[in-house]
Amino acid sequence: MLTEAEFRTDALAPSDRFAGWQQCMTDVVAPMEITSPYADDFWADHRLLRIEDTWLWPTRLHASRYRRTPRLIRQSDPGLLHMTLVRPGSGTVLVEHGGPHSAVGPYDLYVLDVSRPCDVGTDDEPIVGVGVDFPRSLLPLPMSTSLDDVLGRRLSGRHGFGALFSQFVTHLVDQSDSYGPADGPRLHRILLDLAAGLLASGLDRDTALSPETRTRNLVLTIRSFIGGNLHDPGLTxxxxxxxxxxxxxxxxxxxxxxxxxxxxxxxxxxxxxxxxxxxxxxxxxxxxxxxxxxxxxxxxxxxxxxxxxxxxxxxxxxxxxxxxxxxxxxx
Known part of the structure; x- marks a missing residue:
């Protein structure tokens, strides 16, 4: 089983729920300014799964906004990349990360560099999604690779590596009890390879991937293609x-x-x-x-x-x- 913890605001008194959620986000990601029109009686349902040095956290919560400011970054900079898959039932998430605002709806994704200022959230609709956080240093892309052109953008979760990444993350959080500790290293490698493939495709820079990562991603793509075309008798x-x-x-x-x-x-x-x-x-x-x-x-x-x-x-x-x-x- 993957390492797992749970946070539910209904376990707290109404007056403590919003503060409890703020502390949870500080512990999981980093300090951030959080606001919500529902702060007086906030609700959130949050699981935390750890695979090696990566955290996955499927979450449902009240409308809220999250800001990383220069002051908070100076206070704490864990060097994380954060990716969110927006799931059905969520409102549109507005993302501002050094460029024009992006509107990210269900089935799509966005990527943040926690070391840089950002402003993310919804003003009046619930948020349903899966967050994925891992140290930037673990990403199998050269450290010199600039992610500027992909940060904060809406990335499709329906096609290409976006679909592969979304399917794998959804499977992990929905079937977490299917795996044991020995599965962690392989699952972790697949997750990071798919994240790198998604970012490289968003940057249109597949050559930034190592040959090993390109090979593993091609095999994953082929497996997915086979699974989606089993009905075709011409599948050879x-x-x-x-x-x-x-x-x-x-x-x-x-x-x-x-x-x-x-x-x-x-x-x-x-x-x-x-x-x-x-x-x-x-x-x-x-x-x-x-x-x-x-x-x-x-x-x-x-x-x-x-x-x-x-x-x-x-x-x-x-x-x-x-x-x-x-x-x-x-x-």
Whole structure:
């Protein structure tokens, strides 16, 4: 399990809630000026997860604004980069960080350098999001890389590295109890690599990434592409390579370090989706050929043959056993 703590204002007396939240933000990030039209009876629901030297904090809270001023920076400068993924249910977050204001809505992101003045928040709508904080020195980009052109900007969380970063962060905070201490270093590396990829793409400077980080990010991008195209019976290693403008030989070379092949990954992900659908009571009357097609198996006979080879029983028998056991769909 990831290291986790929780802060809830409803555990405090109403008169202490806003001050408690101010102290929480000082402890988690750095001292800042916080204002809210709801300061007299403030609410916030906040979890804090630590992975190595990085903090993730999914939060829901009243409308409020946060300012890092030169005086506060001189008082305390932890050298952090802060990234926020704005989630559904949030109002639009206004961000000012040395340039024009940006309006960042649900599914998008913004990045702050805590060592520089900033002004962030909403005036009348709740904030729902996930903050990610880590020392700037850990980012796998050269320290000489200027982030000026990306700080405070709205970054899309729907496409490219923004989507990969958003999906990974959301998975971590929603499935934190799925991991043990031994998983921390690998999760941390993936998180930092995706953060670097997001920033480099925002700067249009992919060459700033180290060759190792570019390779790992390309593998993550390919895995995400495969997961999103399992329904396509034409999803083959050659098609995956073409979609990423690399040779099939280079694609296979990338996956030598992944303990699998691209063809095996496609097959296993399709079987995983098929198992989930077959065990889902809501799909109990969906024909097997429909499930086969949805999972990218071109013909029902091929689906049955591959499934039986992997699980020792036919798809229909597997469905019968799982539904009889009352098993929940795998997630």
């Amino acid at each position: 290693p050659a098609a995956v390579a073409a979609a990423h403008h690399i040779s099939t030989r280079h694609l296979h070379r990338l996956f030598r370090q992944e303990d699998t092949t691209v063809a095996a990954l496609i097959r296993d992900r399709r079987l995983e989706r098929a198992r989930r659908d077959l065990a889902d009571p809501a799909l109990a009357h969906t024909p097997l050929h429909t499930i086969a097609a949805r999972c990218g198996f071109g013909a029902p006979a091929h689906f049955s043959r591959v499934f039986r080879a992997a699980h020792g029983m036919s798809p229909s028998d597997y469905r019968h056993v799982r539904l009889r056991e009352g098993a929940e769909p795998a997630r």
